[in-house]
Each structure stands twice: as C-alpha cells, then as structure tokens.
Amino acid sequence: MMTRQVVLTSRPVGAPVAGDFAIREVDLPDLAPGEFRVRNLLLSLDPGIRQRLSQVDSYVKLIDLGSALTSTTLGLVEESRDARATVGDHVIGFHTIAERTNATWGPLTRKIDPAATGALSHHLSVLGPTGLTAYFGLLEIGRPRAGETVLVSAAAGAVGSIAAQIARIHGCRVVGIAGGAKKTARLIEEFGLDAAIDYRDKDLAALTAAIRDAVPAGVDVFFDNVGGVQLDAALDCLNPRGRVALCGLISQYNAAVPEQRFRNMFKLIAKSARIEGFVVLSYAERFPDALRELAGWIRVGRLTFREQIEEGLEAAIPGFLRLFDGTNDGKMMVRLP
C-alpha cells in the first residue's frame, strides 16, 4: 500500500521554511498485530509541532531527520489488527501527517461519531484538542470568577478565541491581544470581547501601558499562548492572587536558544500570583462532559469559532508555516481527498 507523507528534511534554525520539509511516497508495510490502518481525512496543524523539529528542550522527543511529521489527525479505519478499531470507524489520534498511516492505539486515540456535529472538522477544532485546551486551561488553571478580568494572548487564534469566549460566558470582562487591525477588530465584532490590544510595534513599556489602558482594574487571569514580552507585560498588570494559565509560548518556538527575559518575575511574589502550565491530556476523563458543554454553547450561539481548512497533503507545509507569520485565520487544518 503506497502513501504520501510529509517528512522533515532539515532542522529549521529560526522560523521554519518550506525547504525543511518534503512530500515523500512510501510503501506501508503490512499491519503488525495491534496495528490498524488509518486513511486520514483531516490533519491538524499546531504550533507545538515546531518544538519537535529542532533541539530546544531535552524533554520533547525530536522527529528524526527523514522521518514523517506527526500530529492529531482524524481518519477512517481501513484495516485493523486491534479489536478497538473496526473498519469504518472514524478515529482521532496522534498520527503521521500522511494520506495513510499504520497506527497503534495511544492515549490520544478515540473514536468519534461523524454525525454528532455539524462538520467533521469540528472534532479537530472547537470540539477537539483546540476547544478542550481552551476549556480546561481557562477553567481549571485560570479559574476565573464572574466579574473578574481575563486577558488572553493570541486571542484571535484557535485556542485563544475559544478561551476568551468561555471567559465571557462565565461572566468575566475579557480583553484580547492580537496582531494587526483586522484581528483586533475581529476580537470585538466576532468574538464579542470587551477590548482588544494590538501587540505589533510595541515594546515592553508600550504593551504594558496598552494593557493598563484596557484593564485599569488589573488582570485577574492571563490565558497565555505567546510568552516573551506579552507574558512579561501581563505580569506587570496582574492583580493580587492573579493567575497565568500558560498554554503556549509561540513567541519562543523559533528561537535558536529559547531564552526568555522577564523583568517582572518579582510581581509573582508581590502579588501572590502564579504561572501554571498544563497539558490537556491530564483531563481526559472529563473530555465527554466538556465536549457536551462546548457543543451546547455552539448550539445556542454563544461560542463562535473559525477554521481554516486547506486542501491536499501539499498544503500541509505552507499551512504549518502560516502558524508562525500570523497570516493564519482560524484553526489550521488540511483536508485530504
């Protein structure tokens, strides 16, 4: 069985470029016991892939040069030697970025009902890892209370836009940070936030001043996808017992040495505040309840989201690169024929 897959051909230094990747045709071996074959229908492209391309963190397992990239995918089981995966099942899992792949059942693998939502793609976005990350990160780590002020970075992005709206649903005042006039306008008009801040062309002092302008009463919860200057500025604006839910550090992923500078660490002491990271998989047992709640908010029009779906395996490479130049426009996915 021949398939095409996206492989890593060189380790990016700084921002990844198209030449770091290639499409390769390979012959999939016959299934071993416990394996099943997936024909991918949708591929999720996430910033976290970047960290497995170059050695930046001893904790993250690197993708070998010449090997296929992996990410969350949604596909159809075509053949199976695992009793949990039946031919015809729709499964989500952490799989090869390819047309087809031999897979094993992992901690992220689950079956989905293709009729359960309006579109299959929702299972990789608002009703998948993206929405669940926003949901648990905001509610379990940020723990906003009604009336508090929540600041969200990358607030026009896939996770940020959902986190921001969940904060609104919970009765918070919500301010978003995004890049450029188009995205900041969208924060207000489309996602219903109370205020928006454009981080572009702002150094630490200017960004801090902009946050203070937008959030005169201070920040109770910062849902951060970005790190770097945005995190440092937010630390300066934290209220006593403020919480930073650390979801991502996309400002750092392309740095050869991801050396973040902070001037405002002391604020954590002065304000009895905390920064806490999380991995959504920790909440796996509660995914069904969370997905029900997210679906309910969508149904009644309280939760809006954007998906950007590119077509064909070749689109995976430019689609991934767009996550880092800010030209993506909603949860980035690739649909395969």
Added chain:
Amino acid sequence: MMTRQVVLTSRPVGAPVAGDFAIREVDLPDLAPGEFRVRNLLLSLDPGIRQRLSQVDSYVKLIDLGSALTSTTLGLVEESRDARATVGDHVIGFHTIAERTNATWGPLTRKIDPAATGALSHHLSVLGPTGLTAYFGLLEIGRPRAGETVLVSAAAGAVGSIAAQIARIHGCRVVGIAGGAKKTARLIEEFGLDAAIDYRDKDLAALTAAIRDAVPAGVDVFFDNVGGVQLDAALDCLNPRGRVALCGLISQYNAAVPEQRFRNMFKLIAKSARIEGFVVLSYAERFPDALRELAGWIRVGRLTFREQIEEGLEAAIPGFLRLFDGTNDGKMMVRLP
C-alpha cells in the same frame, strides 16, 4: 526626644555599599493621637529592604533619599496615644531602623510575650517572619507530600534552612543548594538534609547536572529564595505537577535592570508545573497556630536554626551588606542597648 536612625544617602547601583547609608541623629516630635513610641531592642535585616532602595519595580514603595530605612523590629512601648499599645508592651512591627521611633499600629504590628520563648530574638527569626515565611511558603504553596523530593535554594539561609527542615519533618527527601563548602557541609550535618549542592562556579548546565545527580527522581517542590540561574536549572529538573514556591529572588535584587533569563519556561507546560509567589502576611490569621507548631518542633529538637546578632545601631549597615555577599551566618539581626 533625640534618637539615631539609619538613613539612605544615595541610591545603590548594583550591590549596596556602606556609603549609601549614614547614621543621623534626629529629634522625634511629640506623639500625635494614634501614635506610640517604641524603643527598639532588636532590628531584623532582610534582603527585601534592597528593593526599596533603588527603582526596580513600580510596585514597591521606594524609601526617599535622606529618609530612614524601615524593617521589622522588636521594641518596648515607652509612651502611647493608641489604646492597643500600652507602656511596657513588647511589640513587633514594621518600623524605622533606629534606636527609637514614633509608630502607628499597622497590619504587621503585634504584641509578644517576652517570656514565651528562650530568647527575644526568636520572635524575629524562627518564631517570627522568617519562620512563618518558611512555614506557609513550603506548606501552603509548595504543598509537599511525604515521600516527595524538595529542593531548597539558599538552604543555609534564615528562611531556607527552616523550610528545608519542615520538609524533612513532613517526610520528604530534601536537597539544599548553598554557596561554598562550609555552608553545604552545614546543610547535612546541622540541618539534617539528604544532600547538598554548591552553586558556586556553576553555570546553568553544570548546576542542572548537579541537581540531577542529587535528585535522580526529579524535584517535586522547589522552595526558591534566589531566582535566576538556580530557578532556571530547577525548572529543568521538575517532575510532572512540580511546584515552585517563589519566596525571594535575591540573585536579582542588586541588578540595575532585574532582567531574568529563562531557558526552561516551557517545562511549566510540559510538566503541568507551576511557579507561585506568596506574601506571608496573607496567612496572618493562622500565625498563632503556626508559631505553636514551630515552637513544638524546636522543643523536641527537630528544628534547628541560626541567628547572627550584631551589636549597636552602627552594625546595621555592614550587617545589611553581608546579606548580599553570602558572609552572613544565620538570621541577621541587630541588638540595641
């Protein structure tokens, strides 16, 4: 009523020097309603004073040039126009570093029973802010469980040595970081820790390797008084759901721009870990219970501590400077005649 006090004569750049301070004789005005006069018996010298000498953080209120320094002191009430302070009372409060001072009752002010402990000085050390900071920071922010591994920086210091021993009392394996052979030996021999690391002459990689050697199973709780490279190295060694109780950042207090660099922020995400600051005053309601427990541990010989008591107001200036060159030897205080 004449008194002598320690005043700030110039704002230090980098490490403070003796010339930044002077002893000045002033005439105390008559008491206003609500004031009381304290004759100081003991002065506590703490690293936190440094942050009020130069503009490093917009949150901290600066000491005006030409004004007296303030700190926690223990003194006798000599005269009073506040019903809460009776002549002859021993009071602890946040007061002028001086022989005498006109004071008002503040959130830190409390009466103490001079007969309650072996020595008055204990009220400023193990049975005062130092011990309480260690107690609540470790137990409420670090939340160690029996069998876990606790790492403590500045572990031979006033707060660190108590935090480390409380962790031992709670059934943890405890590793301390300190500077120099004398202090690291003391961690084992005097404070009963399981292992000791000398941070001197170690860069981030070497310190990280030393922590890994001492803590092969990883760090569950890091009680940090230091920040900087020690915090960054500890982040690299955190276990899943690890906690950093951020008590102080003494490595940063003398920096003209306290810009801390971190390479390991991503560990907070990958490990679902947190850094949390605290201010001991938040736990004021529980001070009596904590002091009883601390006193109990001292009584049965489970908690050891060191005090370094210098004599006379002039000693306050060199005593304070020793907090930053590592030559202090226990909780630094000054006794006044």
